[in-house]
Amino acid sequence: MYRFLLTPRWLGYLALALAAAAVMVLLGNWQLHRYHARTEVNERIDAGARMAPVPLADALAAPTGGPGTAGPAPAEKVTWSRVTATGRYDTGNLVLVRGRTVDDGVGFEVLTPLVLADGTAVLVDRGWIPPAPGGAVARPDVPATPTGEVTVVGRVHPSEDGGTVDRRDGQLETRRIDVPRLARELPYPVRGAYLLLDEQTPAADPTFRAVPIGHTNNWQNFGYVWQWWIFAVMTLIGYGWAARREARDRAGLDRPGQPVDRAAEPATGTPA
Structure with a gap:
């Protein structure tokens, strides 16, 4: 069959x-x-939110190159972990990251190098601010950057790919936080990832909104x-x-059966 x-x-x-x-x-x-x-990424994000911060050097190796270079990327196991670092913000090399969305609002993230005691720096994403009146690309009024020694606590965020860096009126701007690309514009070596700011001493300006860390789907x-x-x-x-x-x-087996001729069948039953 x-x-x-x-x-x-x-x-x-x-x-x-x-x-x-x-x-x-x-x-x-x-x-x-x-x-x-x-799932592993989500678990690291959740673990990072609960952990006590560790020194920056425990998560991000110091760069070994000269000015304009970036250090090695962090190991996966330390991404999203909380770290602490102390240094001085370099206000002359602040970076505006345009086209960033927080709670459906499009604005800017403010990235500022924190220069450490060893002469290297780590880029700190101090938070999101709205654009100036006039549209989503209107350059914002950035709150004053703290002077003197600053201590930050933040999450280790891996570098983003594909960034280009522009200078408008001497101000660095980008759409993607590509750490190696940004490092080329800076006068010191930079750690291989950036920090999403959680806490800062002295306290951060309330204009900044913390950049949320979204879980992967x-x-x-x-x-x-x-x-x-x-x-x-x-x-x-x-x-x-x-x-x-x-x-x-x-x-x-699925062919229709032959029709039955009822007229040719013999009559049954007893006549009345």
Whole structure:
């Protein structure tokens, strides 16, 4: 009944179904890997919010190059951890990061180098401020930067990719916080990541709004895992359904029966 499955046409259907199912299983496995990776990021974010801050040097290695260079990127295990550092803000090299969104408002993040005792610096994202009246790209009025010694507590944020840096009227501006690219504009070596400010002594200006750290949407990846695996199973079920239907058609099991001629049937029953 199922010998037709050994014909070239049906063997081709089988190979196609198996190949498609295998690809879908691999895609599901890849999404599962993404789910685990994003879950680890979320766990580090949550752990960082609870931990006591550690010295900056424990998380970010000092750069070994000269001025205009960036140090090594942080290890994954220390990203989003809380660190503390003490130094002096370099107000002459403040960076405006434009086009940044907080609570649906588009404005600027203010990035300021904190120069440390060893002569290196770490970029500190002091927070978000709205643009000046006139539009989302209107340069804001930046609150005064503290002078003298400053102690900060912040989260280790990895460098963003793809940034370009412009100077407008002597002011550094960018859309992406690309630490190595920004380091080229600065007169000292810079640590390989930047800090999202949590606390500052002396206290930060209340105009600044803390930049939130959003969790990754790991459950979306988990949903894709099941989606691809279910598609793989449905592909094999579809092949089996098509094969069964072909077998029944060949056996004539699904052909309509011959109509019964009721007039030709003998009469039954006793006459009155």
